[in-house]
Amino acid sequence: MKRILVLLAIVGAAACAHKKAAQEPVVPPPPPAAEAPASEEAAPVEVEPQVVTPVTDTPAQEALTYSLEELNAKGYLKPVFFDYDQSDIKSEFRDALEQNARFLARNPSVRVMMEGHCDERGTREYNIALGTRRAEAAKSYLVALGVDAGRLQTISYGKEKPFADCHDESCWSQNRRAHFVIIAK
Template sequence: MPALMTANRSVKTGTTVLLVAGALALSACGTKAPKQLPPEPGPATTTQTPGQPAGPVPGSQADFLARMMGSDTIHFGLDQYDIDAEDQAALAKQAQWLMQYPSKRATIEGHCDERGTREYNIALGERRANAAKNYLVSLGVDASRLSTVSFGKERPVALGSDEASWAQNRRAVTVTID
């Protein structure tokens, strides 16, 4: 038994020596400062080529967001999934953009506030996403270009536990697919 203890002790000592030697070797591998520092950054330059339009690429998600100016998101009342007049105006703007780019597809995300069970909010988020999708289809957008997903309460945009935060989280968001 004493021989076994001595062997274990020598293995532990050998391991410790290797770890210390490795740490010392790594600490000796510092980077040297360059002889000359790079110049200070100058004024910003653009990489726009002549004839290229300024701003986002037409038909891109960035273009969609720029043109929607917040109308990519519609909001709902507590436990509601109906499309009101304000939502109709936002969805009409989305439909107009989608009709301009007939090869673009979109996903409509349904979201809820933090109240209620996970299962209830997933189902409510799905009803909200489908309500937005159905309205876009009624405006002439081909249903095969639209998909829906419900995130329930899993992706809040406002983290507070008050009515103002909850109202921001009860939403459907349209995201174009590139």
């Protein structure tokens, strides 16, 4: 069953690749799709080890050691950044999401609010919709990595709560993000 799902996801990603990403529904490609050979036979073999499952020789569970504030301040959950007016997960952020998924697997009681943010070069309401897409894209990706969807909430702040305040790309790139806040441990 897992094999079929992975194949479907790969075929879907390939079929969509030539279209504009912003229009696509937020179906995450499987993490190794870019690196995986196109062959239908080879792909599942490459994919299978990537699905995150709780590891038996877990290091100390961070959630048992630190307070909520400390967990968030220590940055265990990495943000994901987006291109302008886009909500697809870029390949360079797959590692970050896999790390996040591993953290969540190690700390099964942790619950997360996933915030979608946008830069100022969009209108207010449109950006709220775009931020919703970004948060959902990140959530779908984590769910595809095996995280229980019930532990993940999403909210969009559009351009209402920017991380950086200047008016050039150095700030805009910081503000186009899915940001993860641990809300329960």
